[in-house]
Amino acid sequence: MRIYVLVILLLGSMTSISQNCKNTLSGTVKDLHDSSLLVGATVIVAGTEQAVQTNLDGEYVFNHLCNGTYDIQVSHPFCVTQGFTVKVNGNTIKTFKLEHHLEELNEVIIKGHAYGDKSKTLVESTISKEKLEQFNGGTLGDALNSLSGVSSLNSGNAIVKPIVNGLHSSRVILINNGVRMEDQEWGVEHAPNIDVNAVGNLTLIKGASALQYSGDAVGGVIVTEAAKVPIKDTLYGKTILTTATNGRGGSVTSQLTKSYQNGWYGTLQGTWKRFGDFKTPDYILSNTGTSEQNASFNIGLNRFDYGIEAYYSYFKNEIGILSASHIGGASDLVSAINSNVPLIINDFTYNISEPKQDITHHLARIKGFKTFENLGKISLQYDFQRNNRLEYDIRTGSDSGKASVDLELTTHTLKLDLDSHLSNNIKLKTGIKTTYQDNFANPNTGVRRLIPDYDKYDLGMYAVLDYHINNNWLIEAGGRFDYTYIDAYKYYKTSFWESRNYDELYPEIIVEEFDNQILTHPELHFYNPSVTLGSTYNLGTDYQLFFNYSIASRAPNASELFSEGLHHSASRIEYGDLSFNSEIGHKFILTFQRNNKDLSFSVSPFINTIKDFIVIEPTSIATTVRGSFQVWEYRQTNAQLLGIDVDASYAFTTNLRYNYQFSLVKGYDRPQDEPLISMPPVNMKNEIVYQNPKLNHLRLALQSEYVFRQNEYPDNNFEVYIAETESTQLVDISTPPDAYHLLNFNSSIDLNINQKSKLKLGFGITNLLNTSYRDYLNSMRYYADDLGRNFLLNIKFNY
Amino acid sequence: MKKENLLKLSQMKTAKLFTVALFATILFTSCSSDDDTPEIVNEEEVITTLTVTLVPSGTGEVVTLQTQDLDGDGPDDPVITVSGNLTSGETYQGSIVLLNETIDPAEDVTEEVEEESDDHQFFYTIGSSLDVTTAYTSYDEDGNPLGTEFTLTTGAASSGNLTFTLIHQPTKPNSGLSDAGGETDAEATFSVTVE
16 A cells, blocks of 8 residues: 555646656757757766767757756867756747857968958969068068069068059059058059068969958959967967178067967067178178067957957068169169179178168057847947158268158048848958048158158948859859048149149149248048959869959059159159049959869960050159259050969879969050050079978978060150260160079978977078069169078977 | 838938937037138248358458249249359369258258258369369268358369259269269259369
8 A cells, every 4th residue: 555655646736846847858959150960969967967969860859858048069170169048938949059160260360351251253372471481581572573473672681561463552452451551552563561471372363353351452462371370279389580791781570479268368579680791693782671579569369250350460660772873873874784794893891871770660550240040240340550661861961861751641430231141142242441640750761752641441342142053153243332531731843843834723622832832731532443253164163264254443642643753762762643543454364273282273365455544754864963863754555464373283192292373464555555654574494392291291492483585565765965075875674684594492301399289390592593673663772683592491389 | 010110211211310320410510610811831842042152261252152032932043142253273162051941040051951961062163174173172071072151272263153952862972963863953063263
């Protein structure tokens, strides 16, 4: 009987329990990003030891759960394990969303763009971190120069500006960690203010199709991104030491990254670089030393559906300008050109004296993003940049040691972007950007302002849509509109003002007239639409065809509008034009590509037709008390550039590879029917690389670089009277130097110190044969040869 | 534990966002521009006027040679004046004055040249048809020629070009313009006649 009661009680209690705990919890486990079902995810109810795995449909079911709150843990091989809190009330259905593709996501993170997401229908050229590290004693321009279709416009060896498919300066936009660089890029002798060591990944887009960044990239867009930080608990870093015989200097760069599983991370980076006078095979290039100090840090939180990051970088660079290039008028230019060696050669020194440049660039950025399930990813970014440019000339009296140019350019930008999936195969990127820029030219220099004081306001918005028609075919279309307003205060010389007829054309902008100068207040408005259309088609597994058409429109820059006076470093008088409108480029690029580990190649012909292209060209000779100077005036014309870039790589065996690069570009001023100035000559690179992973990753590379002579150039020569010889003499500033061939050697080997630390030793020789040469695109070619042989030693320590 | 972590994170997130917003506001408001018009810059170093005064040792007339370019590197050409002809067989005491007349009162640039005599030198280039000779009479601290003062001795009646060139940072000593290097600070050619 007692037993009976017990049994009843027991049964009763059982039924009473099961009455409350008969609930089921079911649902699916999905990928947060694309809602794909996760198969084989493990779902555990904490405290009950109940565990199930999702089936082929990503579904799970728990039976016998009571009403109440449970802690559930969901894990999947490709995901970060996550905890959820679920309130069970009756039969409950709950969908868990996990961060899938851990590996891939680590790469995406806050900086936003994984590989290949900048433009879908234009082949991007990238330089990997490993390749970049070979340039850590050099400049960003040197690194870019290793890509096909890129040449560099040099003012000596330390001022290196990239030329993309024949175009440079304001026509090539630089995006540094999501921030458009505003560093007075208009000048030929103004190099990009980016530390090559702070760059984790460098991408070049040879067109304006990356509309999310800008619409005025008539030449192309260069995107630099910091190295990706993984989402896991780790601390790692690297230090690279480089020494070079040419310049008798070197650089040290260090980077330390700390990251946590919860998404927080921080990176600290710094570079110190110092070189003395460089030399050619035969002589010292006096006053070509450089001194560079850079630092940057970022702190951020990266969760899969939201994140925030603060970034700051400091760049300071002091660059000596070849002493022999500091000249007066045309008669000095004649002596310099007629002399085979520079007219000033001193002993080697680390001192950097006038003429020189001293540039400081600050960049601060705050960015946040949040992913909304039905909307997409919204990013908000504010950035601040301050670029201070000091140029020192050799001056006399109380002015000696004072800068001749002191420009401070401050830029604030706020931008909002939305990346969304309209459907499984349609993606939309939209955004809006506002920029305020202030240029301040310090009057204390005692030299009339090269660039006037101005305020500039920009408002831009864009939309880019890409549509996967099927697995092999993608089309992309985008549009952007930018409005620019420039509000300037400019002093004109009365004589120039009147010679240009501005007194009749623009009497309304005169603010005040002085003895020999006129203060004016130009207010200029520019409306710039830009468009991109493109398509990518996969032909089988190895072949791809890309087509892209883009319209870029660029407002004239401050230099093109307002230049007026002697440009000392170019030894010429330059005049801008207030009446300029925007230039509009139409660029077609076709790329045929084969990706295969044995043989890969890419062939990219392009044609770029630019309406109202702004060129500067010589128009007359001005006589001053200082001597005669050539006058160069900006004018607008219709230009056309065409060319082809070829890359190829062939693996003879697994360890031996051959690389080939060829670039050709031709540029013409169509109405005048003459070639454009400073077009890169045809160049070709051949490289043999031996690599053996079994032999401590030994890598040996021998590279040949052949630069042809530029045979198409405009004749800008002029004549000048030389008192000494009592004759007029031709000043040959146009004839390009001869073709040249350089051999470079590069090698590296890895040494493992312990499990966590790795040492990489590198040794290289540039200009192996110590060839004397001059390069058409180096403005110092009138005065001196280019660099001679250089031995480089590189020690990289990973920890 | 996971729950606490998440909670903490969300609090941190809010705090962080707040700081960012604050930071951005401060940056925006602190960087507002001023509407003042920029101040005028008058070239300090430009040489607008080069005057050579030639005083004869005898009773003849003083001859002045001048080049004046009041707009500096502007589009106007310099105005060149020669006050008269030189007398043959005469010795002239020459002196050169450089002025910056873009400012008022004009600045005497010669003083600067003399203060930095080691870094400057005048060169006199005489056309082959012109029968005159020159000799330096002013020197720098090392005893090398400076040439702000000189003598000019005329020979037979002739005419031709006489050029004065001021070089900044020449190689010193030198044998003439051809190996002096440096940068031309001033250059003036006068057509003169000896009668």
